[in-house]
Amino acid sequence: MQIIDRIKNLFKRGGYALSGQTLKTINDHPKINIDPKELARIDLNLKQYEGDYPQVEYINSHGHLKKRDYMTLNMRKLSAEVLAGLVFNEQCEIYVSDVKDEEKKENSYKSAHDFIEHVFEHNKFKKNLADYLEPTFALGGLNVRPYVDSKSGEIEFSWALANAFFPLRSNSNGISEGVIKSVTTKVERNKTIYYTLLEFHEWEDDLYVITNELYKSDNKGEVGKRVPLDELYENLQERTEIKNLSRPLFNYVKPSGFNNICPLSPLGLGIADNATSTLKKINDTYDQFWWEVKMGQRTVFVSDSMLNTLPDEAGNPPKQVFDPDVNVYKSAHMGDGKEPVKDVTSDIRTEQYISAINQSLRTLEMELKLSVGTFSFDGRSMKTATEIVSENDLTYRTRNDHVYEVEQFIKGLVVSVLELAKAYGLFSGEIPTFEHIGVDFDDGVFQDRSALLKFYGQAKTYGFIPTVEVIQRVFKVPKDTAEQWLQEIQAEQLGMDPSQLDNKASNNLFGDEE
Known part of the structure; x- marks a missing residue:
């Protein structure tokens, strides 16, 4: 074979x-x-x-x-x-x-x-x-x-x-x-x-x-x-x-x-x-900003006579006046020598660049159908997933x-x-x-259990979801367990005298007094 x-x-x-x-x-x-x-x-x-x-x-x-x-x-x-x-x-x-x-x-x-x-x-x-x-x-x-x-x-x-x-x-x-x-x-x-x-x-x-x-x-x-x-x-x-x-x-x-x-x-x-045009605008602006930062390091022109070195009286070789690792000073002929040092450093247009990038990011948010504030270039934090859901904003849709x-x-x-x-x-x-x-997909838009409880609590308040369903989704328990929990909660509330119920309601509204 x-x-x-x-x-x-x-x-x-x-x-x-x-x-x-x-x-x-x-x-x-x-x-x-x-x-x-x-x-x-x-x-x-x-x-x-x-x-x-x-x-x-x-x-x-x-x-x-x-x-x-x-x-x-x-x-x-x-x-x-x-x-x-x-x-x-x-x-x-x-x-x-x-x-x-x-x-x-x-x-x-x-x-x-x-x-x-x-x-x-x-x-x-x-x-x-x-x-x-x-x-x-x-x-x-x-x-x-x-x-x-x-x-x-x-x-x-x-x-x-x-x-x-x-x-x-x-x-x-x-x-x-x-x-x-x-x-x-x-x-x-x-x-x-x-x-x-x-x-x-x-x-x-x-x-x-x-x-x-x-x-x-x-x-x-x-x-x-x-x-x-x-x-x-x-x-x-x-x-x-x-x-x-x-x-x-x-x-x-x-x-x-x-x-x-x-x-x-x-x-x-x-x-x-x-x-794509907005992405290019953002990249071009950021590239120019980065290059301006790189080129904007301090530059000082000094008279070439200040950088000239001569042998000492004993005839020893000349020594450097400035630290050899320093690149701030540049030698130039300063004319009559009345101004031997001149700082020519230009200011970096940081605010202008940040403003331009943020404006382009606003345009990008519109084109991607995302809510305003989703992106920023000035260190502001983006919206959390919980905020997006609770506000029912454009990003959520x-x-x-x-x-x-x-x-x-x-x-x-x-x-x-x-x-x-x-x-x-x-x-x-x-x-x-x-x-x-x-x-x-419900859990995919929440960050933690407390945020989940807050969201479903609001839905329960307006009558959009049963209490048993809230317990199931928040605590990840079967329906039988959720029903049992609800019965125990109701039994606890029914077992209280009217004054205790009034106190409980007050505490829920105003918090416990210290």
Whole structure:
């Protein structure tokens, strides 16, 4: 069998060589047709998110061309970080249940809930999603695909940012077919080789088909020439077919909002993609401010005669008058010598620069649909998450728009995991629909338990939420425990005489007297 396999591999390698399929860019593939402007936009977003900017060229006082680093405020990253922290954190609750209104009956989706809980915990899903949401908001998208590890038998997650996922087919309900790209480097003879794996997810009628293609290049900027999979992957199949799937295995989430830059594209926009001119203005102003600070060090011109040194009477070599480490004094011919020392240090326009940057930050807040005061360059603290929720301000409403997108993404991932597990015999229960999957984001916008109690206390005061529900959410206890606590509280209050109730009411209003 080994000889036959070797012969097959030789024919396979020869087939690849004769085909001559070489890709310079991802768009050279016959199946892929992405607007080049979209690819350029995502690539630019990634560079700015990384803080990768070209150097600044300038002419110095001697007329020579010089270069220096461009100093920036990475607002693309900071704005994405702020919004990601408000949308999701590890306190989010994900559950599968057919129990409505928390009625006391058996949950028929308990096996599905337990399985999903294990898979998410095994993959540290909540922590990873909390981390990956930041580049998602910065770049415009995130793709997560579950797969079965043949060695461990566990379901694992593969994460791909916006620059590694390309849609093939889409409709109003989302992207149904796509390509996931992953790049692996390998050193051969002191030379770096780049392997690019393209993983195609497509439908053939009701059959879900995954095909893999491997490309090799010694140029980082090119996809390269197609080579056999076993050159890098031992057990990876070229084609895998999966039956009985209702949706794609991959799950794509993008920031809320329409792609107005490329209306026909199903890809999402980064939250700052419509504010690129404002981002440039902020960076340019900050760069100029930093350079003025650097160039604004104290400079004092002194007469060249003051810096001249002569041998002493014994003929010993001259000694330096000024500390050699001091660069404040510059020698100059001062004319008649009436003013041997002249301070030419210019004032740094700190207030003007801070004011200009803050004005641009106000514009950025408007473009990102965030409340005034979210960002500042003068040391003022930003609003807390609790303030954002309690004020029901613009940031909170913007957050809710993104929460919906993330919620649908999580529900889709739950269904994909269970369908994949059932196809491979790892799960035998019933597959839930979206309406049976719950995602509780409430804790994601609160900083501590006291803030949570204050928020729900206000909601209870206005009759928006039952007391039992408040106890459950604040103290993380089951409904039975919350009901028992409420009964004990009511019993304590009923056991008091009228004078004690009056005193309790007074204390609640005015506090205890010392």
